[in-house]
Amino acid sequence: DARRALAGDDPATLAVGDPRLLLDAERWGELDGLAEHLVLLEPPLYGLDALGLDAVPLREFDLRVDVDCTLPLAQRAGTIDATGVGYASDSGSVCFTEGTGGPESDESESENQGSAGSALVSYELDGESTVSVLGAGGAVQNDQITQAGNAALALGLLGEHPRLVWYLPTPADLTSPSLDELTPGWVNPVAWLLLATGLAAAVWRGRRLGPVVVEQLPVTVKTTETMEGRARLYARDGARLRAFDALRVGTLRRLADGLALGRAAGVDDIVRAVAAITGRSTDALRRLLVDREPDGDRELVALSDQLLDLEREVLRRVALDDAPDAADSTRTQPPTGRMDS
Template sequence: MRAAAEASVTADVEGSSVDDGAAASSTSATPTVTPTFRAFLRGRRAWIVIAAVLVLGALVVLVIQGGVRPPGPALGADNPGPVGSKALVEVLRDHGVTVTDARSFEVAIDLAGQGATVVLFDEQGLLDDDRLTELAGAADRLVVIAPGFGALEAIAPGVRHAGAASGPLDEVACELGAAERAGELSEGQDLLTIDDPAAEAGWQGCFADGDFGYAVAAGEGESGGELVLVAATTVFENGRIAEAGNAALAIGLAGAADDLVWYLPGPGDSDVATAPTMGELTPGWVSPVIVLLIVVVVVAGIWRGRRFGPLVVEQLPVHVPAGETSAGRARLYARSAARVHALDQLRVGALGRIAAMLRLPRSTAVDQVTDAAAQATGRDPSGVRRLLVDDVPSTDRELVDLAGELARLEGEVRRVLGAPASDHHRDDDDPDHRDHRDDPAGRRP
């Protein structure tokens, strides 16, 4: 294909026709180059590397986040996934407990005032101290699952986090009825500690892990209601509730009354007015550093952007041989397998030369040129049109054959009209031809 493309482009640029002998010698001298799959990959390896990095990064994020998270919120009352609590809720409903899945603080506080047990799981820490205190004061029985540091400070001062348990816990160590019926808890529990002032205020720990802490802490709220803190979510999860005494503890805590409020706070329950501003969250050194960076960028732009005077335009004597241009374009056609484009270049050159030999104006339509060429050579007009316009090569061999046919058609028109051959095909012994070939003016700037 390279040979055919080089022959076609050379004929177009230099304005000369290609005969059968030249096409055959070019074909035999230069092997065809058809792009391979390896060459395709090499040309697009940058995009392949970028795509591979993106895919690898997505896989790393999935691994870090533990894969695809099951549908529904953690400990959601209607979430059947491993981290949901639908199993516990359905068991309670089967035993006659009315379970309300509260979606707002107002609903939870209203039902808590009517004597319902409230189970609170504030995973994101959306409730502020005032709302936690209000909820603890309104509920006769409040069960807080996995309380955060702020929640402990607000409703259970003196109770602190103490890390994770070393394994299953079977030392009840308290007089809480639900804990005594459970007897033991499975692995995966977190611990809480109770300091001396809290213990004197009536707080007790259940399921001790030696001297390290307790999985459950129970005490009395400021308004006299019962307050139970469960350090981990394991007891209430669908995937772990059937282990050891988890189910007995969960049912005993949540099903103590006929009405249960299952409350998972949402974004609407947070107090926007008390939320810290961006300035409060930003360290004090950030603003001066940003200002300094802006000043540095402006100074660098002024320094590097200054000009020393007007630009000087200089005419450089650059000469590019037409043959080099033709060869370069031919290699591009060959590497991209652009057979149709290479043949189009041949056809454009042939049509222009045939029109010039037939004394047709440059604005003559292609159909008129093909009809005139057919009439001059005596060929079938449809065959001439297919050769000059319609035929599409599917292989390198077909491209070479069509190039040869174009050269033969042009030669026939020249012989019929008696037009002189172009300088490109003159004998090398012609002194005028030698002068023209060696003349530096033959190069174009």
């Protein structure tokens, strides 16, 4: 899909971010030459090696850094304030190196020993294409892009050409050996022999598959059971964040329905509505419903209980708000569709 989007004569910029490390070295190497400007967002070391770049990730940082290079896009940004990974390079042009900022960077340096490297490394390849390694990945995130010169840096990197293709790898990009490559050569003949033996035994014994099971339809499965079951599968594989996200999506959907916000309501609308009806802080609600990441199974269970408690509290509040209307014998309006059941 990225190749098709980049096809054409117009110059293009390709931005690649792989936070889940789905791409292997071979896939990283295939990115070479796809666009006139290749922007890599916090790439791993093996990805840089596959592209023939000498940048090396050092450690994570969270500080404000002033511009310390002559790149025009960096000069326009002036100062950035973001989180990310610092990189060191001998052949590339490095910008926003730790230690060039104001008091905030000095405070961060006192807390973290050793150099964090540079937030931006730029390479000019044969005068025809450019590769930018952006270690300050937070500069292009919604929660940090408005800080300092982050927006100017993001626009300078991603807005150089008429077309921008943002490539976020998915599990479909994984390269794995086929089943034929993993199984020994004797497996298929044995499997066919066992299948033929089983069919022959079934015909010989004349066994039936059993009586037809009659079940009353439709079968209703509660939404909470479905979401919790999916979450348990994620947790079994160690995908705690994905499991918690599945629970949060269900909670947000049910909160929106219970508060009669409609399907077009955004996360911020739901958070404000819940804060208004429960009296909780919007910041605390947003951390629970959006930003919080579980560190372990125990915390995942605790956070899921907090989501359930929040739903129950909203249910009680909605029921209390609707109670006077329910007691009015002259009421003729239809139900609101909130969580009345």
